[in-house]
Amino acid sequence: MTLIRSMLVVFPQIKVGEDILKFRSFINHQLNRENDLFHNHAEQKNSVIYRYPRIHYRNINGVAAIFGIKEGYTALNELLSEKLDKFPPKFQQFVRNENRTSLALIDTIQTYQLNHWLALNLTKNKDGSTLNREEIFEELNTIDKKKEMLRSILVAQLLGFCREMSVELPQGGISVEILTFNSTGKHKIVSETGTAFFTGFKTTYRSNLLLPDYVAFGKAVSKGYGWQTLIK
Known part of the structure; x- marks a missing residue:
């Protein structure tokens, strides 16, 4: 039996439209693109890492959300606990939903x-x-x-x-x-x-x-x- 850890984080004060790419780009700009789990690109220009993405960006009822699974769960948890002070005040309010699932x-x-x-x-x-x-x-x-x-x-x-x-x-x-x-x-x-x-x-x-x-x-x-x- 394999337990998979995942997390959905919703930011109720961050409005997001259909263009999730802008939200994704902002997150990676704030993180200086230091973790490829958040953007899924290798160091070479325009080089995609072909894997199931561990971090997903979402529009949940009109507000921004991020989903992390497996290694993405760890990276997202680290963002919330250690790096959120780099972000604007609206990011400080969030709702976290964690799961451990037997896949x-x-x-x-x-x-x-x-x-x-x-x-x-x-x-x-x-x-x-x-x-x-x-x-x-x-x-x-x-x-x-x-x-x-x-x-x-x-x-x-x-x-x-x-x-x-x-x-x-x-x-x-x-x-x-x-x-x-x-x-x-x-x-x-x-x-x-x-x-x-x-x-x-x-x-x-x-x-x-x-x-x-x-x-x-x-x-x-x-x-x-x-x-x-x-x-x-």
Whole structure:
């Protein structure tokens, strides 16, 4: 059994719009970009560290929030306890929600809600050509086929997340069922490789995998997309 520590910190006096990047940039400016967990870039210019981000920046009901998991939990806790005096007074008021979660398959079924999940990111075929999931998804002519495509993508993302957290699940043991999905429109994502637009989904699903609350999946999770909550 592996216990994963995570933390969501909400700053009720810091208003944030859709552009999470400005909030993220401000945090890293205050920290002099000294910890790559907060920006996910290597020392070389425009060099991204390819890993599941340990720090995520969020818009929670219009106010700023930061989520930290595993090493990100430790870094975020250090920011709150030792470095917050570098920040403007509005940052001194915050609400912290800490969790320790056993990342494992369980006997009961959990229901989760994904918010602005960017599931249909571009990927590569074995021959190196680009696979456009957005186009494939639009061409599917039934809800069941669309659900199955989203389900298979989510399973791969959940398994990848578990591997990043050093948790190996039994082969074929994970169960995932997409219950509902609704488009939240096209979302503009700015990255080192350019600007692109991806369809977001508000999605509910069931799984026998116990997951930390507020964890995120899909593209651009560090920029406020794809975070989920447990539906009780």
